[in-house]
Amino acid sequence: MSERNSAPDFLKIKNAMRHFQTPEGSLVKALDGINLTIAQSEFITLLGPSGCGKTTLLNIIAGFERLDSGKILLDNSPLLELPAHKRPVNTVFQSYALFPHLNIGDNVGYGLDIHGVAKQERNKRVAEALEMVGLQGVEKRRPTQLSGGQQQRVALARAIVNRPKMLLLDEPLSALDRNLRMKMQIELKNLQAELGICFLFVTHDQEEALTMSDRIVVLNGGKVEQVGTPDEIYHRPASRFVSEFIGESNIFSGTVSRCENGLALVNADGSEIVCQSQQLRVGQPVSLLLRPEHFQLVAGSPASGTSSQAMIQARLQQSVFIGRDHQLHCQMANGQPISALIRSAMAAVQPGQAIELHYDPAAVHVIPAAAQQSADEEAA
Template identity: 65%
Template sequence: MSASPLSPEYIKIRHAHRQFITPEGGIINALDDISLSIAQSEFITLLGPSGCGKTTLLKIVAGFEELDSGDILLDGQSIIQQPAHKRPVNTVFQSYALFPHMTVGDNVGYGLDIAKVNKIERNQRVAEALNMVGLSGIEQRLPSQLSGGQQQRVALARAIINRPKLLLLDEPLSALDKNLRLQMQLELKNLQSELGICFIFVTHDQEEALTMSDRIVVLNGGKIEQVGSPDEIYHTPKTEFVAKFIGESNILSGIVINKSETEIEVDCNGLTLHSFDTKPELGEEVKLLLRPEHLSLTPNDHEGARAQLTMKLNQTVFIGTDYQLHGELQNGQSFSALTRKTNTPLVNGSELTLYYQVNALHTIPSKKKSTKGHI
């Protein structure tokens, strides 16, 4: 029985493990017991630094790499024994991999030619695919006569023409300039919605992942750090790695010294901060995340701002509408804030009072108790 479009188990990766032996004789766990379920019409992004395992996982789903152990199910059926060319999966590569001697129409229709689809249907489907990616009427051009963005669209048209159940995208936008990349992010998301199939997208670009994804899978060292919506990943990271990897962050270490039903106080080496996150226990060591954009120079900039701290200003960077402020707190820790143009003098060496909403301070539990006394 086929899974419904909303089923979270249309694609199911079970305990995937893949090792590589280095030239020096060592072992790298590229995938270390990865399990993941994906819905049929979901845009999911594999995000992480180089070497985290995201491309290895994509290649294994595509059939270009083999698992050492584990399984991959598509619509309830295991596909690990199927060769790549027989899987109902297509891949768009970073390099686009267009045939330079073939016209656009022949590049897009190549898969149909291999499948011996009759010429009338083949030409109709080529035209439909090109229209879907906004390239109608260029069937006779060669790849060398196209811009980078047009080549990327041709690669997409070639990938979707066979009507795959799953489309894999391996950093397909990385070679584009910033403005075109931003445009293509929105177009890819719209295309995925129109096709109604699952896209698995690989990137190391945080902004790209946050912009396009229904869910993000953050990978590190062959393991999954966190799976969640862009909002969850950004605002409530579960680990320090995710907090540091996604967006700009201020992370402080502290001990919960006071706790009520609605609030905790955390001692960060002599600096006391307040949070509404009451999950940590009294005496627990925690990491605190405070995004630079959640800080302001006046208490009324954010509704409900009621906590403050002092930063010695070391550097100011103007980035158009905003100022990046870099300095250090009274406990000596480096700290950053992002604020709009202000009448407050920004003089290096001066002390600035920064305000933040208590509910903007997110805690990352370390699951350890402090040996120090607490109030």
């Protein structure tokens, strides 16, 4: 578990349970004992595959769904007792849900009108909200006169104009093209820092989560797999699920065969992987993670001994150019596929060629089988 910033606890979710009944009569656990604590100024991302419970949790906080059991406290006050329209949170949805018959100023000020805010104050806050999202001066336009990215900003302005204590965002960027989405990611992060309030962001896009978050909550089957900073989630995943779900990964499962000089040798289906011993013991079953970018390529005959680093022998099957890098899809002697990300200038090899993939043993992340099982049980 990662350390959070020094701000006091703001949102506390305690043993949240939510079940849904299927048409066949069985129960699906959308949330299965979720426990989570968030600080006031954090940008938190709920990340996981479809059906993991992230949107259900967001909807419960917003008041659109109910909990079967558990508690949610916001600023040390029970949140679930309040109806949705009285909760100090606002939601930005994937669909912008703008009123087409209202101009932008009236769309943004709709919530203020509902609450009876005086016209002068209302107009001032609408102008401030639009300026925050870079849309000052468009109050008189209609939604159809704006681009998709601009409409998304209007939805954000409408959400922040009421000055909520917390902003909930349900995959708000998924409908945008890649370049605009990347730009909006930066703008959202800057907006969150400027407002100084908690953003709870839902996505299934790993790159989006790694780019924007202070911490990431990885959900799987209604349970928390891991909570950590982007660096922790990517480089030190707590379970095999997180290892495989976040980014490209090469996973090797085997048994420690030797430990000496601070290094451990792991026999993974006939292939030997070297890692730092990290208090491993001979005979211990482990799972090892090596990211594709951790490899350096040495072309030529296997076992050439040209590098002092650890090495995996493989045969290139396919090389895919992805810009400045090549994605190498290879096969080890035992038949296991392995992927490497190599800078283009170093990737002058042909399919069928024998290669050596060198790596630093310190780059190998070790997930002992016992620790993985314990982490899964703790999340349950």
